[in-house]
Amino acid sequence: MSDLSLRALARRVGVSQTAPYRHFADKDALIAVLKEEGMRKLGDGMRSLMATEKDPMIRLRKLAMVYVEFARDYPAHFKVMFEYELGDYNKYHDFLEISDKNFLYFRKTVNECLALPGAREIDPAVAQFSAWSMVHGLSVLLMNQSLIKYIKEDHFVHLGERDQIAEQVTEFFCNSLLKS
Amino acid sequence: MSDLSLRALARRVGVSQTAPYRHFADKDALIAVLKEEGMRKLGDGMRSLMATEKDPMIRLRKLAMVYVEFARDYPAHFKVMFEYELGDYNKYHDFLEISDKNFLYFRKTVNECLALPGAREIDPAVAQFSAWSMVHGLSVLLMNQSLIKYIKEDHFVHLGERDQIAEQVTEFFCNSLLKS
DNA sequence: ACTTAAATATTGACGTTGTCAACATTACGG
DNA sequence: CCGTAATGTTGACAACGTCAATATTTAAGT
Numbered sequence: 001m002s003d004l005s006l007r008a009l010a011r012r013v014g015v016s017q018t019a020p021y022r023h024f025a026d027k028d029a030l031i032a033v034l035k036e037e038g039m040r041k042l043g044d045g046m047r048s049l050m051a052t053e054k055d056p057m058i059r060l061r062k063l064a065m066v067y068v069e070f071a072r073d074y075p076a077h078f079k080v081m082f083e084y085e086l087g088d089y090n091k092y093h094d095f096l097e098i099s100d101k102n103f104l105y106f107r108k109t110v111n112e113c114l115a116l117p118g119a120r121e122i123d124p125a126v127a128q129f130s131a132w133s134m135v136h137g138l139s140v141l142l143m144n145q146s147l148i149k150y151i152k153e154d155h156f157v158h159l160g161e162r163d164q165i166a167e168q169v170t171e172f173f174c175n176s177l178l179k180s
Numbered sequence: 181m182s183d184l185s186l187r188a189l190a191r192r193v194g195v196s197q198t199a200p201y202r203h204f205a206d207k208d209a210l211i212a213v214l215k216e217e218g219m220r221k222l223g224d225g226m227r228s229l230m231a232t233e234k235d236p237m238i239r240l241r242k243l244a245m246v247y248v249e250f251a252r253d254y255p256a257h258f259k260v261m262f263e264y265e266l267g268d269y270n271k272y273h274d275f276l277e278i279s280d281k282n283f284l285y286f287r288k289t290v291n292e293c294l295a296l297p298g299a300r301e302i303d304p305a306v307a308q309f310s311a312w313s314m315v316h317g318l319s320v321l322l323m324n325q326s327l328i329k330y331i332k333e334d335h336f337v338h339l340g341e342r343d344q345i346a347e348q349v350t351e352f353f354c355n356s357l358l359k360s
Numbered sequence: 361a362c363t364t365a366a367a368t369a370t371t372g373a374c375g376t377t378g379t380c381a382a383c384a385t386t387a388c389g390g
Numbered sequence: 391c392c393g394t395a396a397t398g399t400t401g402a403c404a405a406c407g408t409c410a411a412t413a414t415t416t417a418a419g420t
Contacts, residue, residue: 005376019398134310136321169310172302172356173356186406186407187407196369198369
């Protein structure tokens with residue numbers, strides 16, 4: 001996903017083609033800022049949920065929907081965030097830090113769910129990683145052109161459109177943290 | 181992830197820089213063949229499981245591991261398959277068809293699991309999509325440099341290395357199809 | 361075997377990209 | 391107000407995808 005051009009960007013801004021180099025060391029540095037910016041935006045939505053939604057089960061579902069909707073609404077950002085690999089991540093500590101923080105929202109909420117009465121006995125780390133995997137995979141699959149076709153086919157029509165699939169998959173995951 | 185160059189490829193093969201254009205209409209056509217080839221390889225591993233592993237629960241876990249291990253062992257192929265977006269997918273029907281077939285292995289196996297005594301009552305389509313989401317997300321997260329760091333951190337050390345995480349996440353998902 | 365057509369390869373070119381060096385302009389703090 | 395830092399520009403380089411024109415190889419038919 002390198003169809004993002006520094007020169008085209010400079011052109012659109014109406015500035016010289018090498019002007020960006022006064023602000024970013026190289027393309028990776030610019031991409032790193034985009035990645036960080038995306039993570040921050042995603043994090044904003046999640047953090048506000050941490051404060052407002054007290055029920056961990058509902059919060060986990062809402063967190064997942066924030067993630068999926070972010071991928072749906074800002075696919076370019078999402079792709080840059082997860083598909084554009086930087087040469088050296090150690091150079092961009094801010095990005096790593098905020099990614100960390102975002103994942104922490106998931107981890108914390110999953111832990112709260114597991115502490116609920118009626119929760120299954122699952123290794124928290126496994127549940128945390130599972131949650132992130134599920135949500136991330138769901139987001140990618142629903143965003144990817146080559147995969148979105150499946151939900152239009154016979155076996156999925158009754159699921160309705162994207163949002164409803166996301167809701168149901170998310171609900172299924174949350175239920176899988178509980179007994180019975 | 182367009183760090184794949186037709187010219188460099190031609191050079192490595194020891195042939196002129198425009199020679200590939202005798203065999204592929206354009207870069208997308210070459211990429212489509214790579215995507216198809218990867219899908220076929222992934223499909224080979226999954227299809228053999230369909231024949232040899234009768235227990236649907238164990239088979240689902242093994243299918244997931246085939247998927248994860250494919251991403252681990254052939255990350256370049258995996259990225260091309262899922263991150264390189266073609267301009268017009270309708271031009272490459274073979275790729276779509278084999279992708280379809282691969283997903284069908286998952287769908288079929290999930291259905292068999294849901295038909296097992298002791299299975300939860302879940303909408304099969306939801307379980308199918310969840311399975312794919314989980315496995316795909318898991319593969320991506322374990323493959324991605326910017327994310328792999330998490331499994332090295334304190335909260336995950338006891339999970340061991342990548343393979344064990346994959347095993348445990350996969351096991352958790354399979355269990356979530358069953359009651360209690 | 362020789363001709364002919366198809367398949368395959370090559371060279372050269374065009375516009376694009378990331379990046380660098382050299383130079384010009386603007387802005388602001390002493 | 392002057393000098394330093396911030397920001398901008400032009401021009402160049404190698405590499406890229408792609409096309410047109412041309413050459414070479416391969417295969418088929420009489």
